[in-house]
Every structure is written in C-alpha cells, then in structure tokens.
Amino acid sequence: MVEDLIHLDKELFLFLNNLGNTSWDGFWMLITSQTSGYPIYLVLLFFSYRSYGLRKTMLLLVFVALLITCTDQLSNFFKYGVKRLRPCYDQDLEGLMRLVKNSCGGKYSYFSAHAANSFAVAFFFTYLLGARYRILGAFLMIWAVFVAYSRIYIGVHFPLDVLTGAAVGILFSWLFAKLYLFSIHKYYL
Secondary structure, rough: OHHHHHHHHHHHHHHHHOOOHHHHHHHHHHHHOOOHHHHHHHHHHHHHHHHHHHHHHHHHHHHHHHHHHHHHHHHHHHHHOOOOOHHHHHHHHHOOOOOOOOOOOOOOOOOOOHHHHHHHHHHHHHHHHOOOOOOHHHHEEEEEHHHHHHHHOOOOOHHHHHHHHHHHHHHHHHHHHHHHHHHHOOOOO
16 A cells, blocks of 8 residues: 555656756746745735734744744654655666756655745745735745645655645644734733
C-alpha cells in the first residue's frame, strides 16, 4: 500500500516536473525564492495594521513568527524522522527529472517547509482578513499554490511532500488564528 503510494507520487512528480522548460525556469526560481514573498508580507502588514491597529498588529506579528517557527521546525522533525530522499537524490529518478536549481539542497524532502510556511501565512491572513479583503485572500491562496508547485517544478520535492506541507500549514494557521483571536478578546487589546 505505502509502496504503491510512493510509486504514484514519483510518477506524478515526473509528470509535473517534466512539464517545465527553460523559458519558465527563471519565473519558478523567483516564486520559490524566500525573498519573493517580502512584498506580500509588507502588504499583509499594512492591511493588518489597517484592520487591527498597532497593538493588535504587534501581537499578530508574534503569532506569525511562532506559526512559521512551528511549521518550519515540524518539517525538519519529519524530514529527519522519515528520511525520504529528495527527488534529486533518488537513484530511481536519475536522468528522468529536471533539477532547475544549482544544487539539490538538504538530503531529505518529507515534508516541504516552503509549502507549509506559505500555506500557513496565506490561510492565517485569509482567516483574519478575508472577510474584509476577499481579493487579498484569493491572491494569498494562489500565491501559496504557486510556491508549493515551484518546489516540484525545480525538482526538490515530491507532490506528497507539498500536499502534506500544505495540510500542516493550513492546520497550524487555523490553530494560531484562533489563538490570536482568543488572545485579543481575552485581554481586550
């Protein structure tokens, strides 16, 4: 059963990864870059301040930092616990896949911290700001999907790594958003 799932995951990875071509490589490398999110974070900071004011926004930043720390470290815990090789280190895929990056990165892939973190940020802010800024929420969801797919495109994660990361990000974002709202209501910030 697990072997069948892993086999399907590899086949889907090869299909998605080989859809790429050199014309699009630069775009997907930009999307996967952590610095490409900085303008988005500034926009989120602006809308948070506009919606919640200074004190609540400062507390929100603490919650976001804790959220990212949790999803990121949980990803590392799973990577070293599960020890699933990245596609670029998998001998079964040698010569069949495209590695867009100059290097493969860390040895293990399960699960994607990029996917977990981008979905965590996207859903956290969509949950908190989505009622007021629907277009922002839709944009954040699309951005998270693009970041997650970029990991497959550049050849460093399998689809299951990305889907698990997305699920973890969504779960933790919901939990931290609830805790944030509880905190601001309990302490009348």
